[in-house]
Amino acid sequence: MQLVIANKNYSSWSMRPWVLLREAGIAFEEILLKFGDSGPAKGVERYSPTGKVPVLVIDGQPVWDSLAIAETLAERYPEKQLWPADARARRLARSICAEMHSGFQALRSTMPMNIRSRYPGKGLTPESRRDIERIVQLWAACRRDHGAGGALLFGRFSIADAYYAPVVTRFQTYAVSLPPGAQAYCDAVLSLRAVREWMDAARRESEFVADDEPYAAGHR
Amino acid sequence: MLLVIGNRNYSSWSLRPWLAMKAHGIAFDEKRIHLYAAGSKEEILRYSHAGKVPVLQDGGTTVWESLAILEYLAERYPRLWPRDAAERATARSLAAEMHAGFAELRQHMSMNVRKRYPGKGRTPEVLADIARVTAIWAQAKGPFLFGEFGAVDAMYAPVVLRFRTYGVEGPNRSYMDAMLALPAMREWIDAAEREPESIPSLDMYG
Numbered sequence: 001m002q003l004v005i006a007n008k009n010y011s012s013w014s015m016r017p018w019v020l021l022r023e024a025g026i027a028f029e030e031i032l033l034k035f036g037d038s039g040p041a042k043g044v045e046r047y048s049p050t051g052k053v054p055v056l057v058i059d060g061q062p063v064w065d066s067l068a069i070a071e072t073l074a075e076r077y078p079e080k081q082l083w084p085a086d087a088r089a090r091r092l093a094r095s096i097c098a099e100m101h102s103g104f105q106a107l108r109s110t111m112p113m114n115i116r117s118r119y120p121g122k123g124l125t126p127e128s129r130r131d132i133e134r135i136v137q138l139w140a141a142c143r144r145d146h147g148a149g150g151a152l153l154f155g156r157f158s159i160a161d162a163y164y165a166p167v168v169t170r171f172q173t174y175a176v177s178l179p180p181g182a183q184a185y186c187d188a189v190l191s192l193r194a195v196r197e198w199m200d201a202a203r204r205e206s207e208f209v210a211d212d213e214p215y216a217a218g219h220r
Numbered sequence: 221m222l223l224v225i226g227n228r229n230y231s232s233w234s235l236r237p238w239l240a241m242k243a244h245g246i247a248f249d250e251k252r253i254h255l256y257a258a259g260s261k262e263e264i265l266r267y268s269h270a271g272k273v274p275v276l277q278d279g280g281t282t283v284w285e286s287l288a289i290l291e292y293l294a295e296r297y298p299r300l301w302p303r304d305a306a307e308r309a310t311a312r313s314l315a316a317e318m319h320a321g322f323a324e325l326r327q328h329m330s331m332n333v334r335k336r337y338p339g340k341g342r343t344p345e346v347l348a349d350i351a352r353v354t355a356i357w358a359q360a361k362g363p364f365l366f367g368e369f370g371a372v373d374a375m376y377a378p379v380v381l382r383f384r385t386y387g388v389e390g391p392n393r394s395y396m397d398a399m400l401a402l403p404a405m406r407e408w409i410d411a412a413e414r415e416p417e418s419i420p421s422l423d424m425y426g
Contacts, residue, residue: 050317050352063309065316071291072309091283091292098285099270102320137269 004031004047004055008202010212011035012113012166014054015198016066020073020162022194024080028056035209067101070159084154089146093153093160096138100163107131111170112212115202119215120175135167136182143181151188165189169199221248222277224267226255228412230422232331232378234274235408236286237293240374242404244297248276254417287319290371300371311365311372314356318375325349329382330424333412337425338387353379354390363398377405 003021005014021028033041033053048055048064056063056072063072074082083090106127142153142160149155153164168189171178178186189195208216223241225234241248253263253273261271268275268284276283276292283292294300301308328341342350353376357365364373380399382388399405 049313050321058309059306061306061309062313064313065320067287067319068309068312068316071312075305075308087295088279088281091281091288094288094291095270095282095284098288098319101287101316102285 001027002029002031002047002057004033004044004053004057006032006041006053007034007205007207007209008032008198009115009205009207010113010209011053012108012169013052013066015113015166015169016162017054017056017069017073019165019192019194019198020070020082020159022197023157023162023192024073024077024082026073026077026080034205034207036207066163067097070097070162074159081156082159084146084158084160086146086154089154092142092146093158096142096153097160097163099138100167104131104135104167107135107167107170110214111174111176112214113166113170114173114212115169115199116205117173117213117216118175119173122215123174124176132171132176135164136179139164139182139185140179143185151184153185157192161189161192165192165195168195221246222251222267223248224251224253224264224273224275224277226253226273227415227417227419228252228408229333229415229417230331230419231255231273232326232381233272233286235331235378235381236374237274237276237289239377239402239404239408240290240293240300240371242407243369243374243402244300246293246297256419256421257417285319286375287315290315290374294371299368302366302370307366311370314365315372315375318379322349322353322379325353325379325382329386329388330422331378331381332385332423333381333409334415335385335423335425336387337385340425341386350383350388350390354392357392357395360395363394365395369402373399381409 003017005011005018033044035041044053045051047057047062049062050064054066056069063069084093106125110123110125110128139153146154153160168186171186223238225231225238253260264273265271268282270284274286276289283289290300302311324343324345328343328346361367377399380396383396
């Protein structure tokens with residue numbers, strides 16, 4: 001099983017399945033196709049019917065899109081309980097992941113993931129603020145109703161944490177001030193072994209992708 | 221189970237779970253909310269704190285987002301996805317691609333069951349989206365993407381209605397015909413055509 005991903009500093013969609021696999025202890029081979037200073041990585045089309053990452057290749061067959069990858073892994077590794085075991089919790093987890101999957105456009109565009117950089121206060125617009133409030137509200141609901149067994153959204157680690165991990169790194173990059181409960185959740189995510197490993201690798205990357213760097217000095 | 225939906229004429233996201241449930245004989249009650257009208261926001265919030273349709277209420281909890289609703293239903297009605305694991309993985313990929321993608325198509329060819337806007341909305345980006353949809357449908361293994369009608373086809377059903385409205389023809393006639401011939405789809409279209417309300421801002425091209 002191979003996971004095809006892009007730059008760890010920038011590719012939030014790549015981070016989700018990677019963190020999921022690593023944190024759950026599922027073995028996989030990583031294929032990192034970096035976007036460079038001069039445009040997209042070559043070779044993505046060899047793996048991906050859509051030309052996008054991430055792609056999980058199972059027995060030579062591509063599974064694309066982070067949410068489809070998550071569902072497919074949940075089904076293949078039931079013993080890992082990648083979705084919460086409780087049916088009510090699972091409903092909520094699926095809903096918040098789907099909302100992340102197609103929503104929060106303002107946050108995604110004004111606060112692009114950039115793990116190695118710090119832009120405190122940048123990207124806050126009325127729209128991104130609304131996205132942040134909604135995320136804080138969702139996290140609080142998960143923690144309140146299903147978080148008793150640990151520090152994560154549904155207590156123990158689940159797909160939902162992998163799905164919101166890139167948002168946690170954004171809140172760090174842009175120094176978004178959060179209520180104590182949300183900050184505690186961010187700290188718990190940042191201390192996950194797989195998240196630390198991903199972020200360490202991101203900080204060692206040096207490629208500069210202009211499209212993902214609206215706030216870099218000398219740019220725009 | 222209660223499914224809360226928006227206007228049949230416009231709400232493509234509502235059509236998806238509605239069609240999946242109807243076509244698979246899954247019983248449910250329906251609550252329709254006229255969107256973008258006075259009080260509609262408050263009414264939606266009574267059912268869903270996400271403030272969006274569709275929402276499925278069941279056993280005292282809510283599931284929102286069309287794809288989450290379909291996965292929730294598939295736990296009890298596994299026939300919504302293909303039986304073969306590899307096909308299921310592909311179906312989920314295609315469903316997720318629809319869920320988060322095709323932004324240009326969705327923006328410039330918004331669903332409008334009653335209207336006919338032949339030739340409108342064809343920006344270069346929309347044409348690229350149409351080409352991708354065409355390539356996906358061309359791989360259909362039967363009348364539908366994996367033979368029988370399933371959750372993945374429900375995700376693409378609104379695109380069939382868009383192509384009908386905007387006169388997008390092409391090599392996909394058989395997939396579109398199969399979709400338009402589904403009794404559940406006929407029922408949705410008939411109800412959309414009889415729907416009294418309209419939303420002028422969504423009647424994009426007059």
